Amino acid sequence: MEPKQKILIVGDVNGNLKTFFARVETVNKKTGPFDLVLCVGSFFGSSPEVTELNEYKSRKKCIPIPTYILGPKNEATSKYFSVSQDSDICENLSYLGKRGIFSTSCGLKIAYVSGTEAEHADATKAPEWQFTKDDVLAVRDSCFASKSNMGDYRGVDVLVTCQWPIGIRDEVKNGSKQIAWLANAIKPRYHFCGLNGDYFESPPYRNKPDNNTQMELATRFIALADFGNKEKKKNIYALNVTPVDKMRIIELIQKTTDEIISPYATITFGEEQKGSRGNRSDQYFYDMNSYDDSRGNKRKSQGNRISGNFDTKRQKPSFDQEKCWFCLSSGTIEKHLIISVGEHFYLALAKGPINDTHILILSITHIQNASLLSAEQYAELNKFKSALAQFFKDREETIFLYERNYKTGHLQINAIGIDNNVAWKIKHVLEDKSEEHNLTLETAELPSSPADLPQKTPYFVAELPDGTMMFTKQMKQFPLHFGREIICADNLLNCEEKIDWRQCNLEKEAEDAMAQSFRESFKPYDFTI
Structure with a gap:
């Protein structure tokens, strides 16, 4: 059996450090051991428990699992990262950085982008807590850098961002076009984010083949709520995952009946892609009662494309006997x-x-x-x-x-x-x-x-x-x-x-x-x- 990594992903901690580290220790003892913790969204918040953090820095207290956090979301939180750029904050607590690829010892590849999308197109005018198109292009290029042959790209294991992508959910109005473009380009198996204070898990969506891969790779999108929220929305997600480069191709392209098409299929940056490696773009919950075979009714597909102005219409999954894994008349049945x-x-x-x-x-x-x-x-x-x-x-x-x-x-x-x-x-x-x-x-x-x-x-x-x-x-x-x-x-x-x-x-x-x-x-x- 191929080696797996057992990781925890946690939503916005918002400075509740004492409660957070205690909860991680409890979860690790009960269902672990976990190899690492990834924190999406805002870790420190506007008023973190600095005294508590100092106790970890002085080693009076120990953080039980290597924990990696994203950067600030605004000016108020940026001060907590001023002396911690791309470095350890204390033992077992590290700031990943503004953008990049993090590889674990067993080969798991984690792409990340900190902060929120810049308001200015000019990167020189963007503050440190905002990312630009140059940042997402750099992450994209890093993902492709190790592939010598066009077409053999398998995707990355995990993408973690602070901000939601635009298009994944109609109710989210402050999503990022650049994050959506990046997710479409690098095709992560899992994409986690925070900042919106809500839990949402999309049906897995199927990415279209492009110049970098002919495989129809799937992505699972999960947004996590704030850690310790009063509504008890899901804010911790456990993942047991084999690195993508150690998986068989049939496992990567295996389809499920609840998939949707990619919500990002038509997103492009336009001219900024010139000179970069080609990346042309030419599956949570469906309603279990909207299909009734005994009455001969099937779902009717609706468009799920994102137009230039990002108006969206959600497509409901369609169950076609010709494509179903289990229908005896299907061409895909084994x-x-x-x-x-x-x-x-x-x-x-x-x-x-x-x-x-x-x-x-x-x-x-x-x-x-x-x-x-x-x-x-x-x-x-x-x-x-x-x-x-x-x-x-x-x-x-x-x-x-x-x-x-x-x-x-x-x-x-x-x-x-x-x-x-x-x-x-x-x-x-x-x-x-x-x-x-x-x-x-x-x-x-x-x-x-x-x-x-x-x-x-x-x-x-x-x-x-x-x-x-x-x-x-x-x-x-x-x-x-x-x-x-x-x-x-x-x-x-x-x-x-x-x-x-x-x-x-x-x-x-x-x-x-x-x-x-x-x-x-x-x-x-x-x-x-």
């Missing part, structure tokens, strides 16, 4: 993973499987979730569940099934076997993990019809060995890997390194062999033959 095909459902080996019997039950046509099934479709779904349950029972295992109707456009139910000796712990693990994520799970009898599932709302449902189900409709900021966290828990399959499916990807030959082996083993239970 057919070597298919195990069995019925009238309405089929079985396939899970992508990035936890083990060699980790199976998905999928609808053949584009149906969003099980609550939308007809009686006939639901009957066949239960036949596949029963066949798999018997298959696992004969292996002295108990089947565990779950469905996540959130941030996915196609019905998919995970099925995996849990050793009979520990299967009774499934409910306890569900309870523990839900408490860890501040989720409330309800218990009910197993559904006898689609109407027994949560209607017209996102949901997560897990079926338990005792004939009950546990479910939640509390889906705001729901952890996408929650189901795999349960399976991989140390008191069930004990393989927490497999929680992220992307870390379990196999070569096609290995997938083919695994699917073929399961296909043969499942034949006695396959009612479709």
Whole structure:
């Protein structure tokens, strides 16, 4: 497995240093260890706890994790950086600088731009807390500097800025065109920013190929609220990431069904690009109920372009059977993973499987979730569940099934076997993990019809060995890997390194062999033959 970096990103600290460092220490002990902390937005604020900072400078107190901060946002905060330009403020607290690229020991590349966009086009008139087009061009060129061949650029891992980009969200009126242009040019896998006092996570957006790369790289944009805000908006984000240069290309271009097109596709600087390396530009939450396959309705795409005056119209994701990963008629489906095909459902080996019997039950046509099934479709779904349950029972295992109707456009139910000796712990693990994520799970009898599932709302449902189900409709900021966290828990399959499916990807030959082996083993239970 490739090395990963575990980092924390935090919103505007605004001078609340004592509380901030205490919180970082608590998070690090509970869910760490983390390799570093990145702070976006304003770190010192207008009146930082200078006495507290002096205690860290004198080493009376220790900062638990290497912490990197961006520069001032205005004149009032600039004085705290006057003696700290591009240097350590104290042990484990460093100012990154006005702009640049920061590389970690394992190869993670972090691009950054401090401050807010300059009001004057002339860089000589811009104060130190404002960046200019020369700054963003310098960052762009630094990202490309290590690439000897045109077209082989893979993007950077993280972009951190103080200011939001223009165009990412209609409600933000003080976004920066230059930050938007930079994000479009360097194509970060993650872009974090602050300053607006709000939390917002966009659907991942797909960057268009250009002169520097022919790959359709994706970016996830996350804006964080102020640290310690009274509304308890999200202000800390944990990221466990493999450096982009150590990832396989298929992982970089892997698509998800909730993607949107890039909101920056038409942004240019014009003449200032002359003489620079070419960079021509020729995926959080969609409404889970705006698609209903049973009525034959599909989303209608709207334009999502930014015109010269930056008026925007948001595009809602479109779920096209020809492009969906899971529709059997799709040209993108990986057919070597298919195990069995019925009238309405089929079985396939899970992508990035936890083990060699980790199976998905999928609808053949584009149906969003099980609550939308007809009686006939639901009957066949239960036949596949029963066949798999018997298959696992004969292996002295108990089947565990779950469905996540959130941030996915196609019905998919995970099925995996849990050793009979520990299967009774499934409910306890569900309870523990839900408490860890501040989720409330309800218990009910197993559904006898689609109407027994949560209607017209996102949901997560897990079926338990005792004939009950546990479910939640509390889906705001729901952890996408929650189901795999349960399976991989140390008191069930004990393989927490497999929680992220992307870390379990196999070569096609290995997938083919695994699917073929399961296909043969499942034949006695396959009612479709």
